[in-house]
Amino acid sequence: MWIVDTALKARADQNRPIRVGIVGAGFMCQGLTNQIVNSTPGMRVVAISNRRPERAVSVFKYAGCEDVVVTESQLKFDDAAARARPAATGDPMLLARSPHIDVLVDVTGSVEYGAHVVLEAFRYRKDVVLMNAELDATIGPILQTYADQHGVILTGCEGDEPGVQMNLYRWVKGLGLTPRLMGNVKGLQDPYRNPTTQQGFAERWGQNAAMVTSFADGSKISFEQSIVANATGFKVRSRGMSRGLQYTGDVLKIGELYDVEELRKLGGAIDYVVGTPLTKVYCLAEHSDPKQQHYLSLYKMGPGPLYSFFIPYHLVHFEAPNAIARAVLFRDPTTRPLGGPVVEVCAVAKRDLKAGEVLDDYGMYMTYGEAVNADEMSAGRYLPEGLVQGCRLKRGIATDAVITYDDVVLPAGRLADRLRAEQYRKFRGETWLKELLTAPQLGEQARQAAVSADI
Secondary structure, three states, X not given: OHXXXXXXXXXXXXXXXXXXXEEOOOHHHHHHHHHHHHHXXXXXXXXXXXXXXXXXXXXXXXXXXXXXXXXXXHHHHHHHHHOOOOEEEOOHHHHHHOOOOOEEEEOOOOHHHHHHHHHHHHHOOOEXXXXXXXXXHHHHHHHHHHXXXXXXXXXXXXXXXXXXXXXXXHHHHHOOOEEEEEEEEEOOOOOOOOOOOOHHHHHHHOOOHHHHHHHHOOHHHHHHHHHHHHHHOOEOOOOOOOOOOEOOOOHHHHHHHXXXXXXXXXXXEEEEEEOOOOOOEXXXXXXXXXXXXXXXXHOOOOOOOOEEEEEOOOOHHHHHHHHHHHHHHHOOOOOOOOOOOOEEEEXXXXXXXXXXXXXXXXXXXXXXXXXXXXXXXXXXXXXXXXXXXXXXXXXXXXXXXXXXXHHEEOXXXXXXXXXXXXXXXXXXXXXXXXHHHHOOOOOHHHHXXXXXXXX
């Protein structure tokens, strides 16, 4: 933090602010824009893209910015940016292509839309900070390979739970301990919540009802914990993690919930609990040195073997500028997948679904997401929750059953489907292809699609 704020002050003193473009003008964009404009020296929001540009204008005005240029022209956009006038547009590619922007922040929550924007940003050598956990968890590993090819940074953000957890993980490792579990804390878990049940809460806080639903039904925390898993190599102990385990005890004793031998065999695990007071994320770690164990006991960390470290808050848009600065100034990603997917998020039926129905998006009425180890995801040909929208069901699915690729017809021509297929080919190779081509339930149409890498 001290390095970041000093570097930002230097950029401010030199009148060379980090030039930020934001894609998506929702609740988080509003908070982030206000934070950068009014509380982050050495950083400037150059432009905001939104399907409805008038919403982007409103966000700028919320932060106290007037004289906003609304344009769909690259020439006019770049002219406004060069003159330090805030720009609003419906075309995110103007931001991706502009030489007057250093970094894009994606706050859309859309996998397909986000994939197009991110790849275009890479082509124009833009760093990308994701406040889009759905995109990151679904195709983050393959997007990382594209970022590496273009010599840019792709990262999650500080403030969101994955970023908070990875900061804690790195800090604990730096103390000489071995992290064994990274955990998240929820206030509510009910997989059957929907935008109707969550409308009142959403209106109270000025948020989107579908996004609020994804918090309540467990989809969002599954996406977030998958990001942590892919950045650490940790797995889930079982599909769905602890599925709403209630814990209201002492956070320093939360390690009593877990079997350290099981965690060691897994190589580490991700999880969440519901209801723990006074904390937001936690790391359980052990130390092999008896001398250090003595000191940890002296420092009131308990007897071990699992010592609990925790952070009691996540201040999303307040902290996000740190991730932007780390990426642009220090080439240091807050979160980054180690390689291929370790944990993914599968789609589960929220109610009885009928053949012929077309699935709505995550955070809606038809599905919820559960974190699952990639081996099980692949072997079962589970449909990713991040790709459910627009899929047509070929057969009925019972409530709480996992939906598979064999249960649906995918929408035609989606970039995200092609990228996920590429992700599997790269990181699972012949093993994945063999699983696809020998699966007894695989129909001929799906078999041909697998060979041509359309799924």
